[in-house]
Structures are given as C-alpha cells and as structure tokens.
Amino acid sequence: MTNAKPVLVGSQLAAAGAVGAVVVPAVSRVMLVAxxxxxxxxFWGVGLAGAVAVATGLAVVARATRDVTVLGSTVAGHVLWAVLVTGLGTAGWALGWSVLETIGYAVHPVWASVLGGIPYALIAGLLLRGWRLSLAACGLTVVLLAAAGMVLHREWPAEFEQRMQLAGVHRETSYAVSIPGYTPTDHDYGDGLGGGGFRPAGSGAVPPDLFITVVAHDVLHQGEAMCGQPTALDARLAWGACTREAGGLIYRHNEVEHGYQVTVGHRYVTVAGDAAVEHAALRAAALSLHPATAAELGGHEQTGEYFAARIPGFAGQVIGIPPGMQYEPVDRAYRGPSSVAVRLSVSYGDGRSVCVRVAECRTEGPGLRYVRREDHHGYAMSRGEVVVQVVGGLRVDPAVLRKAVGEARPATDEELGRALPQLPARTVGDRLRSWLRDRF
Known part of the structure; x- marks a missing residue:
C-alpha cells in the first residue's frame, strides 16, 4: 500500500463514520420536528430526503476514495457502496441505540456521536481492498453483533420492573406454592407452582355446576313446535329433542340443558337446568310453578314476569335479563367447580382482619388462623407485614389448605418471569428482542 492509500482509507472511514456521528442524528431530530x-x-418525507442526501454524499466519498474499495471505480460501484453503507450502517446505528435503551444507560453526547459512527465505519471497512482490513472489520462486526444479541436477549431489571407494573404485581405479596393433586389456573410459575387459583388436576374431580332457571316468555313470540308445543323464540331449550310425559308435560332436552316449558295463564314459563341436574328435580319444579311471592322475590317488585317453583334442596334468587329466578343447591358445600377450587392470596396486615364477619375463626398456632365462611374455608398465616391466605371450597380437605399455607413462600424473579405478561412491542427494537427470546 502506497503512502497515499492509508490517507484514503482513513478519509473514507472518517467520512462514513461522520454520517452516523453527525448527519443521521441531525436528520432524526428534523424528522421528529416534522x-x-x-x-x-x-416524518417519512424528511426521512426519505435525508436518506437520499446521505447516499448522494457517500457516493461522492466513494468516488474520491475509489482506489481503496473493492467495488471499483465505476459509477454503479460508487452508488452501490453508498447504498450499502447508508442502509446497513443505519440498521447498525438503530441496533446500537436499542442496546443502549435496553441497558438503560444515558450516554454523553460526545460518546453518542462516536458510537453512532461506528456501524457506518465498519460497513465501509468491510468493503475495503485488502483482506487484512476487511477481516478486521468483519471480526469486529461479528463481536459487536454477538454482544448486541446477548444484551437484547437478556431481560434487564428495568424491563422486569415494567412488566411487574403492567401486571400490578408486587414482590412483597407474590407467593408461590405447589399443592399435590392441583393445577394452577392463573399466575402459573411452572412445575406445578402457582400464585393464585388452583383446580383439581383430574377433570373427574371437578363437580359440575347445578342450577335451575325459571323464566317466563310472552306466548305470542312463537317458534318451532316441539312435540306439538310451540317454543318461545327467546326461550332456553329452543332446540333438541322432546318427550311427552304424564300430566301433559313435555320434556325437552339437548346436550347442554334439559327441562320443561309450561303454560301458566298467558305466559310460557321455561324450567331449565344444566345436564347435571336430575330429571326428577326439574319435573317437580315444573309441577310447582306459581307467580313468585314477595318473600320469594326478596324485595323485588312483582311485575307479572316472575314465576317461582318449589324444588327440594334448592334455594332461589331473582335474576335478569331476562327477569326470572335461578335456583342453586342449599348445601353450601356443593357449589360446582368452586366447591373444590383453591386460591392463594397475600395482603398487607397483621392477620386480625381475616376474622371479621366470618362464621368461624380460631387460632391453631403462632400466627395461624382457621377461617370458615358461608361457602369456603381455609387458613391465614401472618408473615411479617403480610398475611398469606389459602382458602378453598367447603369440599376441600382442611389439611390440604393448612399444608399449603405453611409451604407458601415468596416467588423468585425467575418464577415471576414465567407468569408476567410481556411488554407490548412498540418499536423495532422491541420486536427484535421478542424474536430473539422466542428462538434462543
């Protein structure tokens, strides 16, 4: 290499670096103002104009330093050099700022200019004549790309805190526990650990919901006849099979619900229950239909739309819309899936508040209380400034709940990371980080 060529190499790399150090930051500011x-x-108009201006200027640089580039001395080669340095350099520039943003470092303007020029200088270095210079630029590019990938792949503390804020999660009240025979339904930390709700692992262990609804419909709104009996268009049991029964009743059933539609005065009253409700209970309800009394309405006004039934083992309450009555088992221990569900919760306090307005509250150890309410029970344990509670439906063994509250512990950051939602991808850097984490 002659004495002039080192000067040309230095001039070319300096000119390329100046684009990232000075020109691109200036253009980006003008784009924001625009x-x-x-x-x-x-915004995009200024960006396009800036890119054309940068590429044109670099083409002039390429022509002036044509003796040190592998793209030769042709005009096409100069333009290609300018386009490659502009495009790939800008990509590297954006990647560098994404890395700094991820780390959360505030960079002095002087160093920001120097760092911003490096990607452009490296791309120009890759296109130099002479394998030593190109190899050096290539090696440095690979090292910087690998370092950037590692930084973007890693979750930094500031990002983790943002995810916690997004989910409304606090470390002090985030606990984890594994309950044998149960599966987490939310706040799933993996490996059976959960920090919220739990359900029995076997589907056969979850009892179905039991409910019966009594809803009246206008006789004028008629749909398809079933066994000769018309069907109110907005009624339940509007599809499926039907069977005539003694006493003039028509039993309707499908894969989801079954029951009766009974004419009471000028109204069609539908008595429907889910598949788990016994046929006999629905028939008894259909035979006992009557306008709901004030006592049965519990303070609601009787508008002529409410009908009630006498169903042994069930208690009713007003529902709407449409207005009607819904009956559930009187036995609070039988509340469908909720009767076997378990929930872990943590709150600030000294533990005494858990005994307010409960059916039963007794102390069973230092800081440990058993609490029973109308349809669930469980244990509360005081741990410093927080109270850990594990409660379940009345069909859950108290020993299971006591063991769980004793084994509950603060969740680790790794466990929390599995359950926290990801931050929304607002920028190209965010999407790049998401892509890296999904694949590596």
Missing amino acids: AFGGGAPA
Missing part, C-alpha cells in the same frame, strides 16, 4: 408539524407524511 412529525409534530405535519404528522406521518412529513
């Missing part, structure tokens, strides 16, 4: 004044069209 966006405030003219919106997206102005």
Whole structure:
C-alpha cells in the first residue's frame, strides 16, 4: 500500500463514520420536528430526503476514495457502496441505540456521536481492498453483533420492573406454592407452582355446576313446535329433542340443558337446568310453578314476569335479563367447580382482619388462623407485614389448605418471569428482542 492509500482509507472511514456521528442524528431530530408539524407524511418525507442526501454524499466519498474499495471505480460501484453503507450502517446505528435503551444507560453526547459512527465505519471497512482490513472489520462486526444479541436477549431489571407494573404485581405479596393433586389456573410459575387459583388436576374431580332457571316468555313470540308445543323464540331449550310425559308435560332436552316449558295463564314459563341436574328435580319444579311471592322475590317488585317453583334442596334468587329466578343447591358445600377450587392470596396486615364477619375463626398456632365462611374455608398465616391466605371450597380437605399455607413462600424473579405478561412491542427494537427470546 502506497503512502497515499492509508490517507484514503482513513478519509473514507472518517467520512462514513461522520454520517452516523453527525448527519443521521441531525436528520432524526428534523424528522421528529416534522412529525409534530405535519404528522406521518412529513416524518417519512424528511426521512426519505435525508436518506437520499446521505447516499448522494457517500457516493461522492466513494468516488474520491475509489482506489481503496473493492467495488471499483465505476459509477454503479460508487452508488452501490453508498447504498450499502447508508442502509446497513443505519440498521447498525438503530441496533446500537436499542442496546443502549435496553441497558438503560444515558450516554454523553460526545460518546453518542462516536458510537453512532461506528456501524457506518465498519460497513465501509468491510468493503475495503485488502483482506487484512476487511477481516478486521468483519471480526469486529461479528463481536459487536454477538454482544448486541446477548444484551437484547437478556431481560434487564428495568424491563422486569415494567412488566411487574403492567401486571400490578408486587414482590412483597407474590407467593408461590405447589399443592399435590392441583393445577394452577392463573399466575402459573411452572412445575406445578402457582400464585393464585388452583383446580383439581383430574377433570373427574371437578363437580359440575347445578342450577335451575325459571323464566317466563310472552306466548305470542312463537317458534318451532316441539312435540306439538310451540317454543318461545327467546326461550332456553329452543332446540333438541322432546318427550311427552304424564300430566301433559313435555320434556325437552339437548346436550347442554334439559327441562320443561309450561303454560301458566298467558305466559310460557321455561324450567331449565344444566345436564347435571336430575330429571326428577326439574319435573317437580315444573309441577310447582306459581307467580313468585314477595318473600320469594326478596324485595323485588312483582311485575307479572316472575314465576317461582318449589324444588327440594334448592334455594332461589331473582335474576335478569331476562327477569326470572335461578335456583342453586342449599348445601353450601356443593357449589360446582368452586366447591373444590383453591386460591392463594397475600395482603398487607397483621392477620386480625381475616376474622371479621366470618362464621368461624380460631387460632391453631403462632400466627395461624382457621377461617370458615358461608361457602369456603381455609387458613391465614401472618408473615411479617403480610398475611398469606389459602382458602378453598367447603369440599376441600382442611389439611390440604393448612399444608399449603405453611409451604407458601415468596416467588423468585425467575418464577415471576414465567407468569408476567410481556411488554407490548412498540418499536423495532422491541420486536427484535421478542424474536430473539422466542428462538434462543
């Protein structure tokens, strides 16, 4: 290499670096100003004009330093050099800022300019004549890309805190526990650990919901006849099979519900229950239909739309819309899936508040209380400034709940990371981080 060529190499790399150090930051600021004044069209218009201006200037640099580039001395080669340095350099520049943003470092303007010029200088270095210079630029590029990938792949503390804020989660009240025979339904930390709700692992261990609804419909709104009996268009049991029964009743059933539609005065009253409700209970309800009394309405006004039934083992309450009555088992221990569900919760306090307005509250150890309410029970344990509670439906063994509250512990950051939602991808850097974490 002659004495002039080192000067040309240095001039070419300096000119390319100056684009990232000075020109691109200036253009990006103008783009932001244009966006405030003219919106997206102005933003992208300034960006396109800036890219053309940068590429044109670099083409002039390529021509002046043509003796040190592998793309030769043709005009096409100069343009290609300028386009490659502009495009790939800008990609590297954006990647570098994404890395700094991820780490959360505030960089001095002087160093920001130096760092911003490196990607452009490296791309120019890759296109130099002489394998030693190109190899050096290539090696440095690979090292920087690998370092950037590692930084973007890793979750940094600031990002983790943002995810916790997004989910409304606090470390002090985030606990984890594994309950044998149960599966987490939310706040799943993996490996059977959960920090919220739990359900029995076997589907056969979950009892079905039991409910019967009594709803009246206008006789004028008629749909398809079933066994000769018309069907109110907005009624339940509007599809499926039907069977005539003694006493003039028509039993209707499908894969989801079954029951009766009974004419009471000028109304069609539908008595429907889910598949788990016994046929006999629905028939007894259909035979006992009557306008709901004030006592049965519990303070609601009787508007002529409410009908009630006498169903042994069930208690009713007003529902709407449409207005009607819904009956559930009187036995609070039988509440469908909720009767076998378990929930872990943590709150601030000294533990005494858990005994307010409960059916039963007794102390069973230092800081440990058993609490029973109308349809669930469980244990509360005081741990410093927080109270850990594990409660379940009345069909859950108290020993299971006591063991769980004793074994509950603060969740680790790794466990929390499995359950926390990801931050929304607002920028190209966010999408790149998401892509890296999904694949590596």
